[in-house]
Amino acid sequence: MGPRIVLHTGKGGVGKTSVAAATARRAAASGARTLVFSTDPAHSLADVLDVEIGDKPAQVGDRLWAEQVQAQAEIERNWASVRDWLSAQLLRRGADRISAEEITVPPGLDELLALLRLRRHADGDEFDVVVVDCAPTGETLRLLSLPDVARWWLDRFVPAHERGALNAARPFSRAVLDVALPDDDAIADVTGVVRGVLAMGDVLRDAERVSVRLVMTPERLAVDEARRTFTYLNLYGFPVDAVVVNRVFPAEVGDYFDGWRERQEEELRDVTAAFAPVPVLRAPYFAEEVRGPEMLDRLGDEAFGDLDPAAILHTGAAERLELSEDAARLYLPLPLAQRGDVSLRQVGSELVVRVDGYKRTLMLPPALQGWSARGAVLADGALTVDLEAPAP
Numbered sequence: 597m598g599p600r601i602v603l604h605t606g607k608g609g610v611g612k613t614s615v616a617a618a619t620a621r622r623a624a625a626s627g628a629r630t631l632v633f634s635t636d637p638a639h640s641l642a643d644v645l646d647v648e649i650g651d652k653p654a655q656v657g658d659r660l661w662a663e664q665v666q667a668q669a670e671i672e673r674n675w676a677s678v679r680d681w682l683s684a685q686l687l688r689r690g691a692d693r694i695s696a697e698e699i700t701v702p703p704g705l706d707e708l709l710a711l712l713r714l715r716r717h718a719d720g721d722e723f724d725v726v727v728v729d730c731a732p733t734g735e736t737l738r739l740l741s742l743p744d745v746a747r748w749w750l751d752r753f754v755p756a757h758e759r760g761a762l763n764a765a766r767p768f769s770r771a772v773l774d775v776a777l778p779d780d781d782a783i784a785d786v787t788g789v790v791r792g793v794l795a796m797g798d799v800l801r802d803a804e805r806v807s808v809r810l811v812m813t814p815e816r817l818a819v820d821e822a823r824r825t826f827t828y829l830n831l832y833g834f835p836v837d838a839v840v841v842n843r844v845f846p847a848e849v850g851d852y853f854d855g856w857r858e859r860q861e862e863e864l865r866d867v868t869a870a871f872a873p874v875p876v877l878r879a880p881y882f883a884e885e886v887r888g889p890e891m892l893d894r895l896g897d898e899a900f901g902d903l904d905p906a907a908i909l910h911t912g913a914a915e916r917l918e919l920s921e922d923a924a925r926l927y928l929p930l931p932l933a934q935r936g937d938v939s940l941r942q943v944g945s946e947l948v949v950r951v952d953g954y955k956r957t958l959m960l961p962p963a964l965q966g967w968s969a970r971g972a973v974l975a976d977g978a979l980t981v982d983l984e985a986p987a988p
Contacts, residue, residue, distance in 0.1 A: 597805065599718065600805060601806045602726070602808075602905075602906065603728040603736075603807070604728065604808075605730040605733050605809075605810065605811070605825065606732070606811035606812050607733060607812065607821045607822070610818050611879075612732075613729045615895070617645055617729070617892050618892045619632075619899075620632035620662075620727040621660060621896055622900060622905045623727065624657060624725075626906070629661075629725070630659060630660050630723060630724065630725045631722075631723045632645075632661070632727045633726055634664035634665065635728065635729070636729055641664050641729055642664065645662055650664070651666035711796050715799065718799045733821060736825075737828050740832060741956075801833045801834065803908075806834075807836065807837035808829055808834050808837070809840055810825060810840070812842070814841050814859075814864050816863065819867055822867075826871065827951055828951060828952075830912075831928070831949065831951050833914075833915055836910075837908050837909045838909045839875070839877065840879065840899055841864060841867060841877065842899075844878050864876075873912075874910050878898070878899065880898055913977075915927060915928045917961070924967065926947070926980070928949065929978050931977040931978075933951055935974050938950070940979070942968060942969045945965055946960070960983075967985055967986065968986070969982065970982050970984045
């Protein structure tokens with residue numbers, strides 16, 4: 597079945613990396629072989645753990661390993677043939693070598709290769725638990741949506757017969773067009789990356805293995821961003837099993853911070869009500885920096901108490917499709933979404949759902965080809981779409 601995967605994301609600066617590291621240490625202390633894995637390009641995981649780590653799992657404690665994705669190393673592993681082919685084409689057309697090397701690494705490739713690296717751990721049996729320290733929310737949402745985007749483009753623009761046609765065109769391209777088409781190694785690199793990303797999409801939506809935890813501080817900006825992220829994660833079908841509110845002022849904080857503490861308590865009440873029934877965990881604002889084993893263990897003890905950090909702490913509503921003879925109904929959870937923020941349109945056999953600036957394209961199954969959406973309602977934290985069969 598593969599390891600349990602727990603992803604952590606949140607607004608930059610809320611202590612997401614510290615919470616992920618504390619979760620991993622606590623899981624390892626319970627006896628699970630645990631990897632804490634960072635896709636955040638800021639590379640703060642090593643600082644929080646107070647050890648040196650690299651692009652391969654390094655043991656940093658009893659039953660605990662750590663790794664942070666290095667974009668250049670992943671490019672060498674997965675993109676070298678494509679980069680060499682593109683560089684050769686650019687050099688032949690007068691580009692200097694430095695420019696050619698820069699252009700052959702498209703924007704966003706590091707995020708895609710980070711997903712591929714995570715997939716290797718998801719498919720392996722080396723670890724029982726993989727705790728992921730994701731990039732801040734915007735980058736995380738882009739990372740998690742990559743499988744859907746890749747599948748959409750692959751289905752439309754890379755037909756199954758494409759490789760055979762490419763092989764047949766190579767002699768013509770060299771003789772007439774003066775263009776060397778990609779060789780088998782470059783095609784294999786691209787194919788391997790796409791297949792890996794698509795496979796990881798299925799893993800990420802497996803609620804029995806994977807969940808996301810939102811980390812925030814009890815401040816309005818962080819809470820508002822977490823609320824939006826919660827909706828977007830549900831749009832893409834990624835289960836959220838807990839919310840961690842970090843840096844909560846304790847009761848004995850003193851007169852100087854009393855007003856701030858009162859505002860924090862107001863935010864905490866709003867968070868508890870808004871995210872219910874998802875559990876809301878709290879961690880205090882410590883008197884010293886959370887860094888190194890001792891402070892991380894204190895953070896883990898405060899946040900989880902008697903809970904198992906590797907357990908699935910909440911199972912929410914899942915998207916589902918109900919069928920009858922001449923009608924169908926699609927349920928898509930969209931908690932905290934507002935009516936004016938959600939739109940739906942149908943393009944052929946695709947349902948395109950938008951929430952603010954985020955979009956998900958849902959393909960109707962083959963049995964519903966030709967069916968059309970006749971109405972949609974956003975109520976009780978879910979979008980309900982009614983579909984009807986074509987007229988005889």
